[in-house]
Amino acid sequence: xxxxxxxxxxxxxAGLLLGGFYAAVTAGVSISFGMLDIVNIAHPGFVILxxxxxxxxxxxxxxxxxxxxxxxxxxxxxxGALVYQVYYLSFEKRGQEALRGLAFFFGLLxxxxxxxxxxxxxxxxxxxxxxIGPSIHIGLVDLPLRMLVxxxxxxxxxxxxxxxITRTFTGRAIMAVSQDQxxxxxxxxxxxxxxxxxxxxxxxxxxxxxALLIIIQPVEPxxxxxxxxxxxxxxxxxxxxSMPGTLIAxxxxxxxxxxxxxFYGPSWAPAVSFGFLLLTLAFRPAGLFGR
Amino acid sequence: xxxxTTKFAFITIAVGAAVMAFAHWFNVDYLYFASYTxxxxxxxxxxxxxxxxxxxxxxxxxxxxxxMGAYSSVALHKFDTLIDHWFSGSFAAILHAVFPLPIPILxxxxxxxxxxxGFGMGYLTLRLRGSFFAIATLALAVVLQTLVVNWExxxxxxxxxxxxxxSIEFAGITINYIEYLFGLMLLLAMISLVTARxxxxxxxxxxxxxxxxxxxxxxxxxxxxxxxKLIATTISGAFMGMAGAPFPYYIGYLQPSSAxxxxxAVNSIAxxxxxxxxxxxxxxxxxxxxxxxxxxxxxxxxxxVNLLIVGLMLVGFVIIAPNGLIGLVQGWRRAWRKP
Numbered sequence: 108x109x110x111x112x113x114x115x116x117x118x119x120x121a122g123l124l125l126g127g128f129y130a131a132v133t134a135g136v137s138i139s140f141g142m143l144d145i146v147n148i149a150h151p152g153f154v155i156l157x158x159x160x161x162x163x164x165x166x167x168x169x170x171x172x173x174x175x176x177x178x179x180x181x182x183x184x185x186x187g188a189l190v191y192q193v194y195y196l197s198f199e200k201r202g203q204e205a206l207r208g209l210a211f212f213f214g215l216l217x218x219x220x221x222x223x224x225x226x227x228x229x230x231x232x233x234x235x236x237x238x239i240g241p242s243i244h245i246g247l248v249d250l251p252l253r254m255l256v257x258x259x260x261x262x263x264x265x266x267x268x269x270x271x272i273t274r275t276f277t278g279r280a281i282m283a284v285s286q287d288q289x290x291x292x293x294x295x296x297x298x299x300x301x302x303x304x305x306x307x308x309x310x311x312x313x314x315x316x317x318a319l320l321i322i323i324q325p326v327e328p329x330x331x332x333x334x335x336x337x338x339x340x341x342x343x344x345x346x347x348x349s350m351p352g353t354l355i356a357x358x359x360x361x362x363x364x365x366x367x368x369x370f371y372g373p374s375w376a377p378a379v380s381f382g383f384l385l386l387t388l389a390f391r392p393a394g395l396f397g398r
Numbered sequence: 399x400x401x402x403t404t405k406f407a408f409i410t411i412a413v414g415a416a417v418m419a420f421a422h423w424f425n426v427d428y429l430y431f432a433s434y435t436x437x438x439x440x441x442x443x444x445x446x447x448x449x450x451x452x453x454x455x456x457x458x459x460x461x462x463x464x465x466m467g468a469y470s471s472v473a474l475h476k477f478d479t480l481i482d483h484w485f486s487g488s489f490a491a492i493l494h495a496v497f498p499l500p501i502p503i504l505x506x507x508x509x510x511x512x513x514x515x516g517f518g519m520g521y522l523t524l525r526l527r528g529s530f531f532a533i534a535t536l537a538l539a540v541v542l543q544t545l546v547v548n549w550e551x552x553x554x555x556x557x558x559x560x561x562x563x564x565s566i567e568f569a570g571i572t573i574n575y576i577e578y579l580f581g582l583m584l585l586l587a588m589i590s591l592v593t594a595r596x597x598x599x600x601x602x603x604x605x606x607x608x609x610x611x612x613x614x615x616x617x618x619x620x621x622x623x624x625x626x627k628l629i630a631t632t633i634s635g636a637f638m639g640m641a642g643a644p645f646p647y648y649i650g651y652l653q654p655s656s657a658x659x660x661x662x663a664v665n666s667i668a669x670x671x672x673x674x675x676x677x678x679x680x681x682x683x684x685x686x687x688x689x690x691x692x693x694x695x696x697x698x699x700x701x702x703v704n705l706l707i708v709g710l711m712l713v714g715f716v717i718i719a720p721n722g723l724i725g726l727v728q729g730w731r732r733a734w735r736k737p
Binding site: 140146148193197198201203205206207209210211213214215217218220221222224225329332333335336339340343374375377378380381382384385388389392 | 534
């Protein structure tokens with residue numbers, strides 16, 4: 108196959124931009140699955156919910172989708188806290204998270220998707236904003252603003268989360284909660300409260316990621332399912348709960364997916380993440396940067 | 399009263415024969431179509447429960463295993479047209495005599511393909527924490543769909559047509575084809591129920607239960623956990639493949655989005671969860687109740703609303719009635735005995 112140089116460079120650049128966005132989608136799961144050990148497979152459902160909210164407000168009131176998502180942070184935080192409370196009382200407290208907890212999240216994912224289909228239909232929806240359309244050129248490389256803006260927003264969000272987790276008491280408590288609950292209690296922090304905050308945070312991040320998603324590509328309710336494989340592949344590859352690991356794994360997957368789409372056709376791209384996931388689980392289950 | 403497996407098999411055969419005779423007496427095509435779907439869900443739910451209910455490992459990829467069975471049938475069905483392209487002479491003549499394969503053979507192939515896939519998935523992920531298996535199965539459906547969409551031979555994204563014969567002849571008796579499919583699925587449902595019940599009362603079943611209750615303790619007591627889990631994933635996958643194999647003949651036109659339909663994944667989890675996961679009765683009750691309710695709702699309301707109802711019921715049941723309908727009934731009986 109004749110691989111032209113500028114096509115390769117552009118594919119890699121697009122992959123890096125995509126990877127930045129993937130990092131934002133995965134950040135929530137890195138907290139809930141990686142740190143809290145809650146297998147929230149409904150995460151993509153909340154991402155798509157965020158997309159549709161951004162779409163709805165953008166189309167009806169002309170508000171910028173990223174602004175909408177920031178305004179909606181408290182709402183999704185509260186939603187996440189509520190979901191965790193139900194999860195804790197029904198499953199975690201009774202020690203039934205393995206089977207019924209998973210079925211619960213699967214049900215949530217399913218209910219979100221079907222509800223969105225009932226309300227909005229299965230048509231692809233998209234938003235309108237000034238940065239959708241133009242692109243900037245640096246040498247050989249085309250950087251569409253449609254990808255660049257979400258990537259920058261995602262990286263900013265990612266940096267903010269990393270700072271919150273490593274620098275504040277609550278953030279450190281979130282990292283500690285899955286390791287030693289008793290020690291956390293001795294530090295006068297209620298583990299359930301910490302977990303509730305962390306889970307609320309992960310859902311709030313999902314909403315922002317959803318708004319970014321609908322800037323990058325048109326969205327329909329079942330798009331979320333494609334992200335399940337991606338999110339968990341990145342999360343596991345990044346070493347479960349390591350934020351820098353998540354970022355690097357996201358970039359890696361973004362580049363490989365972009366290369367696959369460019370040279371083999373976009374219909375193969377969803378298979379890449381699954382291949383990543385299986386290879387990681389088979390050969391390096393602790394992830395690239397796991398201890 | 400303790401009924402052993404042989405007796406239970408005879409009871410199942412008697413019930414199955416009664417159902418068949420009843421359906422034949424009615425002889426309405428729509429009834430066959432509707433009850434085929436319910437029987438198919440009995441097989442899927444029972445298969446799911448062998449791994450999920452007995453062993454405690456969640457499989458979200460029922461649709462993938464089901465579709466593997468369906469697409470292996472399509473692949474073998476289409477092979478008929480390729481024979482002259484690849485072979486010639488007497489060998490081609492032999493192949494022409496063998497192909498198209500009868501459905502029972504296709505079911506066997508579906509079972510083998512999906513069983514191997516179940517084994518492979520289990521081997522890669524079951525040595526790790528339990529949730530990895532669930533996540534991997536969830537992603538499996540998406541990837542297999544990608545593969546099938548890109549595989550032109552089985553129709554790609556356009557789908558594949560399979561012309562269903564009007565009728566089939568058996569030892570001089572002509573039967574309606576849909577009745578034949580119905581009979582096959584009834585037989586599969588009976589086999590899966592007898593197998594599930596036999597497993598439940600066997601040493602293997604106790605091995606499953608120990609893994610479900612405490613895997614570490616099971617390991618410490620000398621249960622070969624990985625081997626036992628692999629047996630569970632293989633059996634479970636094989637039954638799902640069997641359920642899928644006759645599907646192209648039933649539906650007539652198979653496209654990736656219908657074979658990988660979300661309703662298979664959600665129903666095969668919801669039915670055992672709503673019925674009760676600890677015994678073979680749960681999936682049966684769940685499949686009959688939810689299956690017939692959905693047949694009714696699809697006709698009267700809409701298929702999207704009925705899926706929403708299934709999803710809400712799943713969430714509601716796992717929160718409120720963790721042991722399903724069977725658990726509720728047992729609870730009431732216990733309360734009744736000691737007032």
